[in-house]
Amino acid sequence: MTAESTVYRAERVWTLDAERPRAEALAVRDGRLLAVGTLAEARAAAGPEAREVDLGRATVVPGLVDAHAHIHGLGKSLTTVRLEKAPSVEDVLQRLAKAPASSFQGDWLLGKGWDQNEWPGAAFPGRNDLDARFPATPVFLMRVDHHAAWVNGEALRRAGITRDTPDPPGGRILKGANGEPTGVLVDNAMDVVEAAIPAPTREQLETRLRAALERCAQVGLTGVHDAGMDLQAFRTLQAWDAAGTLPLRVYAMAAGQGEQRHAYLEQGPWQGRHLSMRSVKFLADGALGSRGAALHDDYSDEPGQRGLLLLSPEELEARAQAFMARGFQVCIHAIGDRANTLVVDVLLRGAERTGTQALRHRVEHAQILRLEDIRRLGAAGLVASVQPTHATSDMPWAETRLGRERLKGAYAWRTLKDSGAHLALGSDFPIENPDVLAGLYAARTRQDAKGWPEGGWYPEERLSAAEALEGFTVGPAWASFEEARRGRLKPGLDADFVALSEDPLEGPAAALVDARVLATVVAGAEVFRAAG
Template identity: 75%
Template sequence: METTVYVARRIRTLDAGKPEAEALAVRRGRVLAVGTKAEVLEAAGEGARVVDFGSAVVVPGLVDAHAHLAGLGRSLTVARLEGAGSVDEVIQRLADAPSTSFQGDWLIGKGWDQNGWPGQGFPGRAELDARFPRTPVYLTRVDHHAAWVNGEALRRAGITRETPDPAGGRILRDAKGEPTGVLVDNAMDVVAKVVSPPTDEQLEARLSAALERCARVGLTGVHDAGMDLRTFRLLQTWDMAGRLPVRVYAMADGQGEERHTYLELGTYGGRMLEMKSVKFLLDGALGSRGAALHEAYSDAPGETGLLLMEPEELEARALAFMQRGFQVCIHAIGDRANTLVVDTLIRAGAATGTKALRHRVEHAQILRPEDIEKLGAAGLVASVQPTHATSDMGWAETRLGVERLKGSYAWRSLKEAGAVLALGSDFPIENPDVLAGLYAARTRQDAAGRPEGGWLPRERLTGQEALEGFTVGPAWASFAEERRGRLAEGMDADFTVLSVDPVSDEAKALVDATVVATVVAGREVHLHSTTLPTAL
């Protein structure tokens, strides 16, 4: 078996006994040795392949702790609406959409955000109907917690003025009571269930593209937050065939009827694919005013958001999965949702004796100070997404007011309270670029450096803490801390090579930095074409 020695300007091991090194050797997918170049070459023995990355920096494999592979694959092929500045621009993008944007005869798009449009009001079906009178159109909002559809889509779903709002959802209506074409949270499902599903070929192409993108941006692993059974079965097949380029820690989709099958199957551990956890959603998103708040939205008196299931149902599902040995991960954005989730995980964990399963709060976005302390004291994982803060900072205060911002996107406060931070992106809601996540975690600024000093700067993380959040944190949150998250002898040979040092170089250097290489289990799954290493 070939041994490869990798040399770089610096290797940040995150191993307390040897935090920095010049070289590391890899054999049979594991780290053979870490140290000076001379030490590692001696350990590798004669005939070892040597790769010199020059001025690049090696870090333990970067892992996105909250993402959606099927969603990323879908977003790479359907109509892209991110950054559209108006309804008219959305319509034009749809008119120019590629053929891959269709599922059956349904035109699919994603990424619209009314917060970036004049007036910031929700769109309506009329604009879509004028351009697409007979083609059903289904467009998900940037946060995936609202959908914009046309009249044909409403007709196929049987939605009329008499259709009641489903539990945990809202059908927006005009002054006459007619559906406007915007569906929030659980109301999306009424239309989604009649949308033509992707073909097997489409699903395979999408997942392949998503996994390739992950490797290209430097990710050695992804925690998939709510995987449907069809996707899981396909990835199982690929894993058994050795086709997965990155590791996938899958959370079973616990929201729909497939949860019964997952409960029956139990947990799963493959070579590159694991499913030891389950994901539930309790509330919606802040941008669509679906996040469940204790008090009304500052910009919508009387509205407090949505609970996507009753708290009693959430607890019953959590108990059932905990008893089957699943780690329970629950989406909570609003402060009311976070109160309920923290209490539920503590209570259910105690009832089942499963604190060791490291239950997780996904997003942990807006919390009251007392719930931050409670979450940390309970040893729960806070699975947070740094780029959500920099995406939302322009309008979050309008939604919440100044006082509630004190417990919002509060990474440092959560860490100081004792929570384990596992950082991610929530792609495709955000870009899967992990360098952007490292930058946002350190600066709480956009790519242009705004606002000066960072938004709510007390909650920034240091470069070291940000790196740990994408390495050590996800490893702990997936029970892999003895195998990954650090670079030490015997650990899995998962590492990412960057053109900059994410800890000691200035944070702004991350904006234009390059992922030089991605190595998973000793396999080079990505090498940047313009910065190829030198093999000696």
């Protein structure tokens, strides 16, 4: 035995291994678990010269994984103007006035996180407020859901958008009664302006990625499924992985929406040490908050509007089958019920035609579904990659958008699981906070941090404590073909685990609101340790 062996001891270790669900110590060497059991068993496996780490009263669980998130987006959110929870347009303008230098990409001022639902009147903003403060500086502000942007007149001018510019396919350029663009762009219309923004420098990109990965480790994530990674970010992480400096495990989905998909198709599935890419992500529709989610029937609060399909059904099917034939797992974003009907059709038909049912194709979000589509999704054993905190963020206004009848199949985790779907839980950060403990709490309670509403929002769709924990461990492992290596704590598996201040299985759900991550371990290496 060598000094490279380490024994971790804690008040309790939940293994999620049915043969031995609880332990008190782990023995680790060379990135793998040598033993999981009593302290005596761990010490015997590690040898007399092993280092010993006493985690005190902590609860240890298998490595927590966010099954749907955006690493570069989180890094960008952490380093540009943050507009989350801004209560008014004026507050947004005040934050922009104090923008740090890192908020500029070229001479463009960038920000992210505004949500008109938080403002008096809940109406979309306009360009005039931005023009008054920033007449010559182009401003691009991403909505909290990343499916709408608020820009000023200079940004529109540089992008060549005028009153005569038509809506692009799958997008909307909002215009006022006078026909002039208001400054709000929905879904594919954002691309027209984003094309005019200079690319981030290499230094900017690396700073953002490092900030995001550090934040992930702090909140207890040992891995992230990145839902649509651009090529520049992927190449950067490839270099870090080859050098052994990538701290977390990243299951990257190729960005299938733009022209970069051709490079990914040519490369094919790829596997590194901590980084892999064997999946692709497409967008079928927009988001509910910006009324871009594609619905079968009109929005309850905007008659005549049914949302947007971001690719034609024919193009989505063609792209999906091309990647399936190349050996990629296909993951498709679907929020609205019309989008989910389309996506289930595309995945089932494509898997049959290409013979790729074993590739565990995924519906990303699976947010609003007709009950018959839930049954089809579950019967096929597709992955439902869902985000618990989306429900608790959207619940104050979701019924206004959809009405009560459509909510019967919305954010329906219990119904999805009971149908036979494989649940993989995530946050969709930076749209939501990356705090995985908040996700565990929302999955169990369907309440906000203050305990509202009493009893939970549509509480019949709650998950049990064990199901919630499995959703962030076992579920993502299965959804990324790693169930033989991760998701549980068993001898021979990867030494990925997290130490928490509260017990997420037997402790009260409310304790998760103020719980802390004490340590995050990936492949036996501590990538985060709380002070004190």
